[in-house]
Amino acid sequence: MTTEQLHAEILRKKSFLCIGLDVDLDKIPQHLLDTEDPIFEFNKAIIDATHDLAVAYKPNTAFYEAYGLKGWHALEKTINYLNQRHPEIFTIADAKRGDIGNTSAMYAKAFLEDLAFDSVTVAPYMGRDSVEPFLAVKNKFTILLALTSNGGAYDFQTQKTDEGELYKTVLKTSRTWQNSGNLMYVIGATKAEYFSEVRRIVPDSFLLVPGVGAQGGSLKEVCRYGMNDIIGLLVNSSRGIIYAGNGEDFAEMARAEAYTMQQEMCEIIIDSQLSKALDIR
Template sequence: MNKEQLFENIKRKKSFLCVGLDTDIQKIPEHLLNEEDPIFAFNKAIIDATADLCIAYKPNLAFYESMGVKGWVSFEKTVKYIKENYPDQFIIADAKRGDIGNTSAMYARTFFQELDIDSVTVAPYMGEDSVTPFLTYEGKWVILLALTSNKGSHDFQLMKDEAGEQLFEKVLRKSQEWGDDQQMMYVVGATQGKAFEGIRQIVPNHFLLVPGVGAQGGSLEEVCKYGMNSTCGLIVNSSRGIIYVDKTEKFAEAARNAAKEVQAQMAEQLKVIL
């Protein structure tokens, strides 16, 4: 999927919501545990209930890997289900991978070639040759960690060099030598508020993947105020705030209502640019 198609979807659905499929066997409704594949059954219900309200799904690999082989089966089934039934959805493998060149190339092959997923999150610590193998696939995206939503983001990402440039700013600037806004996005946490203003000076045209709205306490309004650009430029993720609002047999309906609420707020914010 290219940037134009993504923006078309956002305009059509009046939404830039990404639903995070952080599916944890210990948190899904009990009645699903009787299913042959409870994780997939949960995901399928959530997807069917929310697909017209969001433009992306983001399964976090950790949750699937924690189930071992069974988890990988559920993950692959989920990806396949989205692709077959909702081909307009942008799929993000939240994997935060990053390794030396030949190893990153293996990860790229897995996510882009084997699974045909649209994008993968990548950690920048190991530099250029850990990122560029992901950039050789036409129509596929690297979403590079820049300024994350967690408390630990302060430990290293805000480090300033002798010229006053912070590590996350260096990541934003340097990585533009490796790929452009048709193949790279950046993770910027919603909890970072005003930092979006400075970030838009370095990457005015890139899409940003924004976790941290909802359970982690970020404000959608603030993110839009400082982060939105003329093609929206935002994919805002919510995981726990949508998929776990209800644990009864009505969980999917409740997820739909939660997604609908966020989508309505997004439609409001989009009026500024549409």
């Protein structure tokens, strides 16, 4: 998928919603546990109920690895289902990988080629040669952790460096890497005041934004400082949507939550298009 295609899909759906498929067997509706593959059945129901409202899905690999072979199989089935039924939807393997060059190449093969995700999240700590093997895959995106939404983000990411703070160094440095056009960045919504700083360094990149809702970030604030000409945001919600209900009607409940978020996004997109049109006049 290209950035242009993603942008077009955002405008068509009036949504920049990403749904996190973080399936925990302790939290999904009990009646699914009797099926052969509860994880996949859960995902399928969520996708069927929300695919017209979301532009991206993001399974976090931890939740699949925690169930061993069965989990890994459910992950394969989920990405295959998405790629077959909804090829226009942007898929993110939230894997936060990163290793020395030849090893990162193995991860890139696993997630971007074999599983055929559109993108994968990568941790920056090991630097250029740990990220470039991901960037080398054509028409795929590498979503680099920059400023995350958790409390621990302040331990190292905001450490003072020559560029101001470490996450800024990460943003600036990564722009010099081979195929840096394939980069997107994780910027947590809990730190809305940082978005204008981020946009100064990476005006054109898409940002994957966790932390709206459950973790306390405000959608309006994020959009105010983070949106660019091509929207440039994928706002993720996981628990808030997928665990909205846990009875037989869990998928409808999830849809209702997704719909509320999409409506809010729709309004923001229309407002931004209006003000752009007015600017042009």
